[in-house]
Amino acid sequence: MGSHRIAAIRLDEERLAADLAVSEGFAYNDSYADFISTGLLRSTMLWNGTGTLDESALGDYEGAARPTPHGAALPYISELIGTLFRTEHLKFARFMRLAPGSVYVPHRDFLELKNDMLRIHLPVQTDDNVYASEENTVFRMRRGELWRLDATRTHSVGSFSDADRVHIICDFTAESLDQVLSVDVTPEADIPAGNVAVRPPLGADGRRALLGLAGVLDPRNYQDIRTLLIKQHFLTDVSGDEVFTLLKEIASAGGHEELLTRATKHEEYCMVRR
Template identity: 75%
Template sequence: MRSHRIAALRLDEERLAADLAASEGFAYNDSYADFVSTGLLRSTMLWNQTGSLDESSLGDYEGSARPTPHGEALPYVSELIDRLFHTRYLKYARFMRLAPGSVYVPHRDFLELKGDMVRVHIPLQTDDSVFASEDDTVFRMRLGELWCLDATRTHSVGSFSARDRVHVVCDFTADSLQQVLVGELPAEPDVPAGNIALRPPLDEQRRSALLGLATILDEHTYQEVQTLLIKQHFLTEISGDEVFVLMKQIAARSGRTDLLDRATAHEEYCMVRR
């Protein structure tokens, strides 16, 4: 797995709580709704090209990011970003709230961008019922850990928690992680064994049961079937790519060519081009 933990941070709980409380009143957008199969992902820009909250999506541009009003309203988070990173390479910093019970459609990022990007996550509110994945590995990014995510690989997020997961996600244009970090990298990429989720194999009985969903698949149940498959990715040993394989197999068995076309087009959008 290319994603890895960079470091464990000591967070100031009191100052973090104040920033989290301030963020409750932010104006959020759902610009990443295309990748949420069920639930809700709300995000807002803390740093971007213009310093405006109206700029809500990623794009290529020259120069460094500017803080938005929401970034300026979070003094502790802004201090963390300034302390941890060389912000001249920063393009975007987003405050992202994932609602309980939400799951992402597996996808790859940066397909629409030209430059090399480095993505770093800072978990600010989470628990062990929230998972991330890369390819066929499912793992936890715990509170106060600093993670580098290879968003060009197939990845997803699944929350089985009772409260919002809150991360700051920073995207840099840089040749390497070392270029953007203040301080030295660890000697070896660190993926602690305790952060990896242990999942049983998807046995033939369960696979047959999933394929049997073809009997009830239609335009009204498509989203629920997709969500069920994504949850199986976090609960059993199937990769993010296999979610699409199973979705297409179920659609083909249903005899609905329109739904097979839908699954194929969605896979291309998430994995190949958009």
Template identity: 75%
Template sequence: MRSHRIAALQLDEERLAADLAVSEDFAYNDSYADFVSTGLLRSTMLWNQTGDLAESSLGDYEGSARSTPHGEALSYVRELIGRCFRTEYLKYARFMRLAPGSVYVPHRDFLELKADMVRVHLPLQTDDRVFASEDNTVFRMRRGELWYLDATRTHSVGSFSDRDRVHIVCDFTADSLQQVLADDVLLRPDVPASNIAERPRLDEQGRQALLGLANVLDEHNYQEIQTLLIKQHFVSDISGDDVFTLLKEIAAGSGRADLLHRATAHEEYCMVRR
């Protein structure tokens, strides 16, 4: 796995609680809805090219990011970002809230961008029932841990929690992770064993049971079956890529050419080009 923990930060609980309270009243958007199979992912920009909250998607541009009104409103978060990173390389910083029970469709990011990007997550509110994945490794990013995420690899998120997961997500244009870290942030890349989720192997009987969903697949339950397969990724030893493989096999077995086309087109959008 290329993603890894950078460091564990000591958070100021009182100041963080104040910022989280302020963020409850933010204007959020659902610009990443294409990648949510079930549930809700809300995000808002803290830094972007223009400093305008209406600019909600990523793009290539020259120069450094500008703080938005929401970025200005979070004094402690702004201090954390300034303390951890060389902000001259920062292009985007987002405040992202994932609702309980939500799962991402496995996908790869930065497909539409020309520049090399470095992505870092800082979890502010989460628990051990929220998982991330890269390829066929499922792991936890714990509260206060600074994580490098290789978003060019197939990745996903699954929340089995009963409260929002809240992360700061920062994207930089840089040649390396080391280039964007502030001098006093020591890069000690590791993935603690306790952060890795243990998942049993999906045996042939289990695989055939999933493929048997072809007998009931239709346009009304397609989304639910896709969600079931993604959740299966987080509880058994199948990769994010296997989710689309199984979905296409189920669609093919159903005899529904339209649903097979839907799965194939969605896989291309998530994994190849958009």
């Protein structure tokens, strides 16, 4: 596993609640809509290269990040970022709000960048009905835990919660956590067993049932079937990479060449190049 928990930190509940209340009034963007199969992911930049809200997507640039107006409007979260990290290596910090019932399409990040980046998540609002994954491991990132996420590997998120999941996501140009962390912690080497979700095998009958969706697939329910397959990834031992494999097999078995092409192109965009 490339992803792992770094440490659990103590949050100032009163100050965090004040920042979360302010964030409700932010103007969010949907820059990552291509990676949402169902639901809603809203994001806004807290730190970036220009210090403006106009720069809403990741990109290469020289120098360190600067706070945006939204970053400046969240004094406690900005203080956390400045205290936990060496911000001279920070390129982007984003406030990501995932709506209940939303699922990410499995994908890999940083494909469009020249420089390697290191990503850290800090969940500030979540519960145990929200899952993340890397390849074929599904796990929970709990509130107040710092996580190193290897975004170069296939990963996804699935919310089965009734509330928004809110994460602070920071991207750095660095080769190791030692270059990034400004607090004295010994990062954990793996995902704690208590954070890992136990999923039963899909089994031969389950796989046949999913492939049987070829009999009902059409352009009007393509996205629904893709979403069902992604949810199956979080419920059984279907890997993130297998989601596209199953989707293409279903489209092929149903004789839908246009949907097979659509799935193949989307897989390439998510996994190979963009």
